[in-house]
Amino acid sequence: MSRSSLKLAIIGGGSSYTPELVEGVLKRLDQVPVGEIHFVDVEAGREKLDIILALSQRMVDKVGAKIALTASLDRRAAIKDADFVMTQFRVGGLQARANDERIPIQYDVIGQETTGPGGFAKALRTIPVILDICKDIEELAPNAWMLNFTNPAGLVTEAVSKYTKVKTIGLCNVPVSMKMMIAEMMECEPEELSLECAGLNHLLWAHKAWLRGEDITATVLDKVGDGANYSMKNIHEEPWDPDFLLALNAIPCPYHRYFYQTDAMLAEEKAAAAEGGTRAEQVMTTEKELFALYQDEGLDKKPEQLEQRGGAYYSDASLNLVDAIYNNRNSLHVVNVQNNGAIASLPDDAVIECTAVVGSWGAKPLAVGHLSPAVLGLMHQVKAYETLxxxxxxxxxxxxxxxxxxxNPLVPDISRAKAILDEILRTNHDYLPQFATR
Incomplete structure (x- = not known):
């Protein structure tokens, strides 16, 4: 990339995460010369968008950066001539997410934003919108990179890869969080660690971990099994069985608890839904508090309370990727990208999440070859679900x-699958035009 001033289009600019993204841009201006950021949202998000624009302007003014900020409901204007289109939107807002969480638990099935039936409902709402955005990118910014943070990131990235010509990489804060938590366990700097990651989005294993060249996989598994902090704000920290981790011989991501400890996680979800509300309902309260803070005209930085939202390291994941592409770093990042032989048993066009080399030409996954039978069965079943x-x-x-x-391995029988599907289609009717003829 040779542009001396970059344009970023942020789809879902009214998100409470946006100040972290702006902070990340400001921290990297020496390496990534962003000259324009266009935040775009939908009518329902107009008020939040205006608040985000005002806070972002105060953040930019504080450091004296020369960045033109725009906020509008005009998606095509945002995308036109953009170098990077960053997607971070939620079709239906947090109420749709709350429905995704509550519908499955009525049938004794995990209700979660990206995993199981909740993630399926979110994919149904999101994929038609992302494909529509891609039509605008193909027309108005054909050389742009679309960096997708919208969940379920693996499914969304696979849809874009299969049905459009847009250059895309999917990303997630979970791999960065895993590295940070392992660094904390090992009392080292994250940069001293190397992880060999391969799997699917929110179904990622670190198959090997090295600290300054020494294989520490067994040590990390011991520490996780012994109760070391290894979860995220939005996932209940159910303890891991040390014998299971020994048998698995790979470091699971926090989301694996839904698959490996389903009963305990479901019980916790049901209790939370009955008492304090589902995760989405809790986040609604957090968001109100955040936007009240954002409106303070004296606030000119990302508030610490944003960490409670569950998106830690979001700007690191996304802007380190922008840096790698713009500056042709050929550096390692864990991303969602087409398999192309990296995992031997999956099709080339299947989108996986893995360690990849990222440069100006995009992301090339590092081959891991044949994975252990301990992880293979679950991964194949989830990938079959994702493809469908x-x-x-x-x-x-x-x-x-x-x-x-x-x-989907989290749905135990077809009668519940059908009942949940019918309720998803009824509840999300207004967001599912592709099902309109039914």
Missing amino acids: AVEAAYTGDYTKSFMALAA
Whole structure:
């Protein structure tokens, strides 16, 4: 990339995460010369968008940066001539997420934003919108990179890869969080660690961990099994069985608790929903508090309370990627990208999450070859579900949707799969135009 001044288009600019993104831009101006940021949102997010613009302007003014900030509801204007389009939106807002969490638990099934039926519902709402955005990118910014942070990131990235010509990389803060937590356990700097990561989004394993060249995988597994902090703000920290971790011989991501400790996680979800509300309902309260803070005209930096929102290291994940592409760093990042032989048993066009070399040409996954049977079965089952879910979201096909939920390992039988699907379609009717003929 040779542009001396970059334009970023932020789709979902009214998100409470945006100040962290702005902070990340300001910290990297010497390496990543951003000259323009265009925040865009939908009508329902107009008030939040205005608040974000005002706070962002105070942050930019504080450091004397020469960045033109715009906020509008005009997505095409935001995308036109952008170098990077960053997507971080939520179709239906937090109320839709709360529905995603509550519907499955009525049937004794995990209700979670990105995993299981909740993630499926989110994919159905999100994929048609992201594909529509891609049409604008193809027309108005064909050389732009789309960096997708919108969940479920793996499914969204696979849809973009399969159905559009847009250059895209999916990213997530979970791999960065894993590295930070392992660094804390090992009492070292994150830069001293190397992790060999491969799996799927929110189903990622670190198959090996090295500290200054020494294999520390077994030590990390011992520490996790012994109760070391290894979770995130939005995931209940159910203790890991040390014998199971020994058998697994790979470091699971925090989301694996939903698959490996389903009963305990479901019990915790049900109790939380009955007492303090689902995670989405709790976040609604957090968001109100954050936006009240953001309106303070004396505030000119990202407030510490944003850490409670659950998106720690978001700007590091996304802006380090911008840096790697713009400056052709050829550096290592854990991203969502087409497999292309990296995991031997998956198709080339399947989107995986893995360690990749990132430069101006994009992301090339590092090959891990054949994975252990300890992880292979679960990964293949979830990938089968993902493939069906992407097709269902694209086509609006009821039978494919039914099969996707039936294939998901968190849905125990087809009668519940069908009941949950029918309720998802009813509840999300206004956001699922692809199913309109049913």
